[in-house]
Amino acid sequence: MLATDDPTWPTTWTRAALELSALALVCAHGPTHGYDVAKRLQAAGLGEVKGGTLYPVLGRLEDQGLLASHWAPGDGGPGRKVVSATDEGRRELAVRRARWQQWTAAVADVLAARPEEEDR
Amino acid sequence: MTDTLSKADRRYLEELAVHLQLRYVPGEQIGEILAEAEAHSAQSGEPLREAFGDPKEYAQQWAGAPARRRWWTAAAAGVPSGLGGVALAWGATGLAMDQRLPVLDLPSWWLIVVGTLLTVGVWASVPVNRIRDPRTGATSGRSRTTVVLLALGMCATVAAAGLVGALLR
Missing domain, CATH: 1.10.8 (Helicase, Ruva Protein; domain 3)
Incomplete structure (x- = not known):
């Protein structure tokens, strides 16, 4: 059961928004790395996204040619993978963002519907 | 790591x-x-x-789902590997007991040679998937040479067991 003051979001909602959100964050703040994307998602209020959920999503975006990556030496620790958006990634983000906004607007319309008796 | x-x-x-x-x-x-x-x-x-x-x-x-190899890919490696194992075991036993091969009337060490060729051939042809660390370029896991040497070592052990049996007879 959901509570209105619950600080976490249902997993299905996070999963639906994660790929597009990650792409948007890399486009806005890249070149960056996975841990930074996870922190920004949390700071934006999307909740804690575990590495086990985030990295396969970043991997899929890379497979689609929307992100590119290279390995950079780490400061004292192991090296890390730096990801940045490709030109195709930026174009795709514009399209997907527009489609997402249409989708959320449609969902908002549905959610705004009230029983007819309430309107009388 | x-x-x-x-x-x-x-x-x-x-x-x-x-x-x-x-x-x-x-x-x-x-x-x-x-x-x-x-x-x-x-x-x-x-x-x-x-x-x-x-x-x-x-x-x-x-x-995603565990990748499934097509059955004939598994059979292509499994059948000669199994036959190789049988040939080695039969050859080593024959050697230990000083028996010749039925029908072909050849010495038992022939089967050890055939078994070794089959076993090493299979291990030399199966795909080797070595893990490569992107930070250092270092690879880990067994190389094809190691795999072939291991197969040869296994065959040599079986043949040696047959020889020891023959010497102790």
Whole structure:
């Protein structure tokens, strides 16, 4: 059961928004790395996204040619993978963002519907 | 893998590597997945199991359902490998008991030669999936030469057992 003051979001909602959100964050703040994307998602209020959920999503975006990556030496620790958006990634983000906004607007319309008796 | 890893994290990466290999994820991609997990954990301070969950489930996310080899691919390696094992065992037993092969009337060591050729041939042709660390370029896992040498060693052991049996007769 959901509570209105619950600080976490249902997993299905996070999963639906994660790929597009990650792409948007890399486009806005890249070149960056996975841990930074996870922190920004949390700071934006999307909740804690575990590495086990985030990295396969970043991997899929890379497979689609929307992100590119290279390995950079780490400061004292192991090296890390730096990801940045490709030109195709930026174009795709514009399209997907527009489609997402249409989708959320449609969902908002549905959610705004009230029983007819309430309107009388 | 770096030396700063805890014992639990090291074991986690080893388990993850096995599950990724079982799902036929290419060695180069396995190296990336392992290095990425290690880097994330080093930055977040989380133990790997906490950040990435059960290694088997995490491996499934990269490979989807376990990849299935077509039955004839498995048969192409399994049948000659099985025949090779039978030939070796039969040859070594025949050698120990000083028996000649029925029908062909050849000495038993012929079967050891055939078994060795079959076994080494199979191990020399199966795909080797070596894991490559993207940070250092270092590869891990057995090379094809090691695999072939291991197969040869196994055949030599069986043949030696037959010879010892023959000497003790």
